[in-house]
Each structure stands twice: as structure tokens, then as C-alpha cells.
Amino acid sequence: MSKKLYSEFQMKELKKNSNITSVSERSISYSPKFKINAVKEYKNGKIPSQIFIEHGFDIEMIGKDQPKRCLRRWRETFERYGEEGFLSERRGKGSTGRPSSSSLSPEEQLKKAEARIKFLEAENDFPKKARSSRKAGVEEETILRQSEKFYLIDRTIQKHRLKKAISYLCELAGVSRSGYYDWLNASPKRAKREEQDEADIVLIKEIFKKKDKKAGALQIKMFMENDHSTVMNPKKIRRLMAKYNLITKIRRANPYRKMAKATKEHCTCPNLLNREFNQNEPGKVLLTDITYLYYGKGQKAYLSCVKDSTTKEIVAYHLSSSLEMDIVYSTLKKLKLAVGKTFHSEAILHSDQGFHYTHPQFQHRVKTLGLTQSMSRKGNCWDNAPMESFFGHFKDWAEYKTCKNIREVRKEVYRVIEEYNHRRYQWGINKMTPVQYRSHLLAA
Known part of the structure; x- marks a missing residue:
């Protein structure tokens, strides 16, 4: 039985060879005729790999040691039983020396x-x-x-x-x-190595704990040499840290930054809003942004919202487990459904300069809806302050961290936004709820 594991593709390729009777993930069964010919050719001076190559085998595929192993076993069988040793049992079990299960x-x-x-x-x-x-x-x-x-x-x-x-x-x-x-x-050697590991990890743990779990293998190596006059290979330090589950606290990649590799096709828009958030007209200025919500065991969801800057109402939102472009496309669809037939004639959709909003396909969809796009200045969160403020309050109100799955998060998001729009009174809009204030302005 070969130590090599064969893939589905390799097994299909091997089955094409007429010298093979069957192939599994772990083994190859050769035809008795090929075994007899291989032994005879070996006696005539050919080396095992040459015999296999001449009979159509890919040595890289079956393994470089396979021909040598097979020929050694087949020669023993041939010397003991002759050709009959390969022909008397199915699959040539005589060549392996293993007794048939039926016996x-x-x-x-x-x-x-x-x-x-x-x-x-x-x-x-x-x-x-x-x-x-x-x-x-x-x-x-x-x-x-x-x-x-x-x-x-x-x-x-x-x-x-x-x-x-x-x-x-x-x-x-x-x-x-x-x-x-x-x-x-090799058991004694392993025991000795285990004993040495137990001794070496003590200093590594001491430094790791002292540095508040923020030191990696190379940092620990330098501390060992400079502060403790101990030299240790960084590969060994990494191995011991992995073995004893010492996981370094590192800065995690910002999910937005992963998406932010803009191409030449991406382009920003001018800041048309200039922080003039209160236009006294519902639907004239719409603010949008995306935030993340951690739930369960470190899982992450993303919430995209559109807020009316005048009424402070959350007009549309979409929750997703992915930061792909679909999150903003779905938000636009829901915004269209929420507004109805037409948007305000001078409606502006304002956002930051994130990857999603500079994407040409997103800008095309915004234009198709009849909206004018506006963007904050680069690195200036104050240009979209009401949206940022809402997300801050939302994370105070919502109990999403205790949710076990995305479905529970979705329910919690719906509960908080519904309460915010319909039941949360705000001093800045005449002590009304956002929905009440929108109705008030439309009636006026």
C-alpha cells in the first residue's frame, strides 16, 4: 500500500493504463502480466523506474519510490512461486505475502x-x-x-x-x-525533546505575559538575547508558541481597507452638502454609510443605512454578512421602494469616499435613480456627522452582541430602527419622532 494519497484526477489518469487493474486513494493494483514482465526485464538489466516509464507510468504521479518497492516485492514472489505466484490469486496477492481473508x-x-x-x-x-x-x-x-x-x-x-x-x-x-x-x-528522543520544550517555554511565557501578549517570535527572541542572555532559533520559538497556544495580539486588517483598492475607474464626487444637514425639506438630503456589528463568537455583520438628514429618519437599511458590493446595491433598491415613485427634484445622496461609493457601477445606479451624489472630504468624519452619530447611538441601544446568528441580529436591527423612527422623541426636531416630524413638515 502506497503512503501517497491519489486525487480523483490522478486515479482517472492511472486507470487509463492497461497495466493497472484498479486504483484507490491509497493503492494501485497491477496486472499479473505486467508484474511478470517487470521482473523479467529487471533481470535483463533494466532499473525499476525505467521499466515503469516504458510501460506508460508517470513516475511523479505514482511516486518516485513506488517502482523500487514493487519490484522488490515481486522479485521475492517470483523466486518463491514463479509465474504461478502472480496468477493463482486475484490481484496478485501472492506478491505481497499477505494471506487472503478467505483463508x-x-x-x-x-x-x-x-x-x-x-x-x-x-x-x-x-x-x-x-x-x-x-x-x-x-x-x-x-x-x-x-x-x-x-x-x-x-x-x-x-x-x-x-x-x-x-x-x-x-x-x-x-x-x-x-x-x-x-x-x-525514537520514544526516548521524543521524551527528551518534550522535557526540553517544557523548560524552554517557561521563559517564552514569561516574556509573552510581560509584553501583554503583544510580542511575536522575533520580538521574544530579541528580549531573550538582550535581557536574559539566552539564544534561541526563531523557528523553535514559533513552534513552541504554536504548541502551547500562545497567540499574539496583532492589529487586524480593517475590512474597509481590504475593499479600498480603487482602480482608475473609481472616482470621487465633490462635497455638495458642506455640512448643511437641515434643509427643512424631507427627502432633499440623504446620508448613507456602513458600520460593522460583532455578534456570537466573534462573527461580524455589516449594516448599511440611508438617513434623511432633515427628519433624522432611517429611510432604508440592509444587513449583510459580507462587504461585497451587493450590500449597497440592496440598500439602493430598498431606498427606491421606501421613497415610492419619485425622489425630491434636488435630492442629494451624501457619503464618505469609501470603496463602495466611488465604484462606477454604484455611481451609475445612483444616477439612474435621479439622485445627485455628494461625498465628504477625505478623512473628515464631520462631513457626515449625523450618520456617524446614529451608528454610535444604535450600538448603545441594540443588544446585537448577545445574538447567536445573523437571523437574531436582523431581528434586533429591525426592532431598534423601528423604535428609533416611530417611538424615540428628539429635542432637535420639536420633540417629535422622525416619522412625526416628516409628516409635520409635509403638512406645513
Whole structure:
């Protein structure tokens, strides 16, 4: 059984070779005819890799060591049984020296099944966070490292006192028997290394804690050398920090900044508003912006709002789990539905110079709605102060941090905005609610 894991594509390619009878993720079964020819060609002076290449195999695909391993096993079979050793059993099991399952007694088959079950149980109980990951096509697959497999084999044998199960469990785990014994023999070295790690981590933890968890591997290395006269390889420091779960507090990338790589097509608009927020006409000046809301276990949602600067009413809003352009497109659609047939003849949509609002497609949609776009000066939050003020108050009122999922956040956002528009009286608009004040101005 090969240690190499074959992908779906590789298995399909290998099956095209007539010298192969079957392929699985872990193994290749070769035809008896090819095995006999390979042994004969080897005796005539050809090397294993040359034999495989001449019979249409891609050495990089099957593994560089595969030809040598196969020929060694096949030669032993040929010397003991001749050609009949490859033809007498299906898939040429004589070449492996493994007995057919049909030749096992019922008691032996039961012990084999029990060993398999115990190993799979141990594998299932093994902590997932201790496993390594590899890319398998699009999805990410979690697999066990070779050393972890050896550990599970040993634990299964010791715990359940299994006898004569090493070969079978190694085959089941996809590792070699010799590799397992090498791993066992290296136990004293591993114990010594573990003891050394326990001693080395003490100073690393001390520095890490002293620096309020804000020191990385290179910083810790410099503190060790300058303050404690201790030299340690930064790779070892990183390994120990990962092993003992010392995670450095670092500045997280601003989600807005990730989106802010504007192209030449992006362009800003002049500040037409100039902080003249109160126009005494509902719908004449609309302010928009996006804020983030943390909920659950560090999850993040984004709230896009449009506010009437005169009435202070939240005219439209959209909550999303993504900062993609759809968040502002959906907000515009809801704004259109909220306003109805037509906007104010001199309506202005004012925002900051964020990526979304300088995007040519967004500006085109704003223009299609009949709105004139205006933007704050770069880095000047005061030019959109009422919108910023609302978000500040919103985060004081809303209990979104206790929400477990986006659906609960959406309900909380709806509750707070409904209360703000219809039931929260404001001194600056004649002690009315935003909706009442809009009706008051329209009636006047």
C-alpha cells in the first residue's frame, strides 16, 4: 500500500493504463502480466523506474519510490512461486505475502474486525485541532500526520491488548511496519525533546505575559538575547508558541481597507452638502454609510443605512454578512421602494469616499435613480456627522452582541430602527419622532 494519497484526477489518469487493474486513494493494483514482465526485464538489466516509464507510468504521479518497492516485492514472489505466484490469486496477492481473508479462520477474522473497530474509534476520538490539513480539490480535508497514526496504532494495541495486530493496523492506517518500529525506538528522543520544550517555554511565557501578549517570535527572541542572555532559533520559538497556544495580539486588517483598492475607474464626487444637514425639506438630503456589528463568537455583520438628514429618519437599511458590493446595491433598491415613485427634484445622496461609493457601477445606479451624489472630504468624519452619530447611538441601544446568528441580529436591527423612527422623541426636531416630524413638515 502506497503512503501517497491519489486525487480523483490522478486515479482517472492511472486507470487509463492497461497495466493497472484498479486504483484507490491509497493503492494501485497491477496486472499479473505486467508484474511478470517487470521482473523479467529487471533481470535483463533494466532499473525499476525505467521499466515503469516504458510501460506508460508517470513516475511523479505514482511516486518516485513506488517502482523500487514493487519490484522488490515481486522479485521475492517470483523466486518463491514463479509465474504461478502472480496468477493463482486475484490481484496478485501472492506478491505481497499477505494471506487472503478467505483463508483466515472465523476467530482470526473476528480479531481482525475488532482491531479495525478499535483503531477507527481511536482515530475518531483523536482531537481534530491536532490534525494537519491539505487541499483536496476545492474543499479542505483534515488528515492525520504519520506520527499521529503511529501514536494511534500504539495506543490501540496497548489499550486493548491486541496481539499480532501491528501489520494489519499499519496497513489499515496506510503506514509501513518498519516506520512504526522506528517511531517506537525514537520514544526516548521524543521524551527528551518534550522535557526540553517544557523548560524552554517557561521563559517564552514569561516574556509573552510581560509584553501583554503583544510580542511575536522575533520580538521574544530579541528580549531573550538582550535581557536574559539566552539564544534561541526563531523557528523553535514559533513552534513552541504554536504548541502551547500562545497567540499574539496583532492589529487586524480593517475590512474597509481590504475593499479600498480603487482602480482608475473609481472616482470621487465633490462635497455638495458642506455640512448643511437641515434643509427643512424631507427627502432633499440623504446620508448613507456602513458600520460593522460583532455578534456570537466573534462573527461580524455589516449594516448599511440611508438617513434623511432633515427628519433624522432611517429611510432604508440592509444587513449583510459580507462587504461585497451587493450590500449597497440592496440598500439602493430598498431606498427606491421606501421613497415610492419619485425622489425630491434636488435630492442629494451624501457619503464618505469609501470603496463602495466611488465604484462606477454604484455611481451609475445612483444616477439612474435621479439622485445627485455628494461625498465628504477625505478623512473628515464631520462631513457626515449625523450618520456617524446614529451608528454610535444604535450600538448603545441594540443588544446585537448577545445574538447567536445573523437571523437574531436582523431581528434586533429591525426592532431598534423601528423604535428609533416611530417611538424615540428628539429635542432637535420639536420633540417629535422622525416619522412625526416628516409628516409635520409635509403638512406645513
